[in-house]
Amino acid sequence: MARAAPLPVALLLCLALAGSANAERKPVGFYGLKNKKGDFSIKVTNWGATLVSVLVPDCQGNLADVILGYDTLRGYVNGTGSFGATVGRVVNRIAKSRFVLDGKAYRLFRNDGNNSIHGGHRGFGKVIWTVKEYVRDGDTPYITFFYHSFDGEQGFPGDLDVYVTYQLSGPYELSIRMNATATTKATPVNLANHAYWNLAGHGSGDVLEHELQLLASRYTPLDDTKIPTGQVVPVAGTMYDFRTPTPVGAHMEIVPGGGGGYDINFAVDGQQDAMRKVAFVRDPESGRALELWANQPGVQLYTSNWVSNEKGKAGEVYEQYGALCLETQAYPDAVNHPEFPSSIVRPGQVYKHGMLFKFSN
Template identity: 75%
Template sequence: MATSRAASLLPIALLMCLAFAGGAGAERKTVGVYELKNKKGDFSIKVTNWGATLMSVIVPDSKGNLADVVLGYDTIAEYVNGSSYFGALVGRVANRVAKGRFVLDGKAYHLYINDGKNALHGGHRGFSKVIWTVKEYVADGDAPHITFFYHSFDGEQGFPGALDVYVTYQLSSPYDLSLRMNATALDKATPVNLVNHAYWNLGGHGSGAVLGHLIQVFASLYTPVDGSMIPTGEVAGVSGTPYDLRRLTPVGSRIGLVSGGGAVGYDVNYAVHGQGMTQVAFLRDPASGRAFELWANQPGVQLYTGNWLKDEKGKGGAVYQQHGALCLETQAFPDAVNHPNFPSEIVRPGGVYRHDMIFKFSS
């Protein structure tokens, strides 16, 4: 990874008057907002080093009209206090760990419980609730990109071992947004499952429900869950169920037949077809013509249809309601650390976790 240029970036970023210190003599860290923009000027994103968070994605529709297609907030303070994980980089282990407990190499580990009796999205102070260091920032040109770094200490939120984590956001031609996540286990074996938690509405972030969006998920299997959203361990076929999205399907056509944790809508992990970099999903908004293909190299993808959104005050005065967006989170299987039959998410000392994803936008 490139050496730090953060000091030289501060005048470029839209800096917020938000500093964190861990006591006398502790390092002062400043949170900034950073923009990446293509040469044409019609494709851009904003990110912040608070939670390595994706704050906006602006892309044209079929008529060339620009709109921001991810949900979010106007201020960093709202991200700090928010509970919806809008655009956040979630970890050390995204999704749920049953009872916040797992056994690794004969030793039991206990995580911070923050979702009923379970651990969710890395605990109450997971990677989405910390300040990352800016390692490299190129705002425009042929390949605008930014790289964030976070060092997770041994025992953070109960997880074993120190971990060095990098995430890079990059724009490329014509309208591709890529995320590259990697993490090196420094001294102990540890589970790792990093996820980008963007909420997508291709009609524009404040345009209402996404029930008319067309979705296709390239998966014939999914992982059923119990009442507390913990996988049963079964890997079941989608055929004959409302979870079968192998053909292009309106999001709202069967949404009343599924629920997650008691709320109507999809909140399910699919087992993705193929290995390596493969197409995971396709999403299109017929009204605007905007669409994207999602490609990734992870075994699973969580489809979540914003089931718990209610009166959430967002950007530009928008108020987000149930099903006002959806998430497509490529990932390891939820609670994989407690299910030996699931693909392993364990990274051994010196080993490197790699998670790549690409959103290929079109209109």
């Protein structure tokens, strides 16, 4: 995908503020959370309510940062991969950048061919959030970000108040809680965290040998523009079958796109809206493992197919397949597929998206 020439950071920050109905000036910074033992920590920024780093030990006690990202704000402002960002108002693609809700047609910003992706050209990952609470000490330190999305932002209807909380909820557990309340009109809401995971450490090479298990016996096939066809079909007998731990690259040669990697939604097994196990990932070399729990109906597996020569943290250069994303979410384009679980939030209703990342070695 072609990239636009990067704009100066100061200009982009001004543009982010200028588009907001409550365009107050908010400082942008980096914030850290650390467990009491000191061998598990994260860093976040209120630019895009973004997860910047996750440091966890391997089986020998060696610490490594296991997500891709940047050292400076400039990287996140100019980056096109949504590294670690809170993505919305609607993550993933909306077909032809339009939908009809309660009899009214809405047109969105096109930024993926004829489709809209990740909330438009200035989605939630490209705006400044307010730091509402920051508790850096104690057994379960946390930080909460807030963003008010105004009626008509990127074409979406209604005002939306959004909160995202990052918390170290256990010795080696990271929880992310996303809440959003529609206050004026019905609107689609589908938020996700877009962290790129490499359990061997960011910049350590590809993740094709990472063992992946998805608790998903079905997936949503795509058309040639990466829009779901409306079907939900079994993974059995396909290259999408990760029901038992399988190397990420085991079937890459037959993935559509000439070995282009995975970028598709899976239907998570179990009761919708209940916290349940979604995925397990393990790096066989370091022994680091990640178990993901969430309460959303789907999870997008993306294997960094479009990452190429990306200059990241500590001078590392990220390449194709250098990480995998596990984006728990509503089904893509659900607003145009009444047969899918609904992603509509009506005035007074609260959207709740919970994620729990359990690390081990």
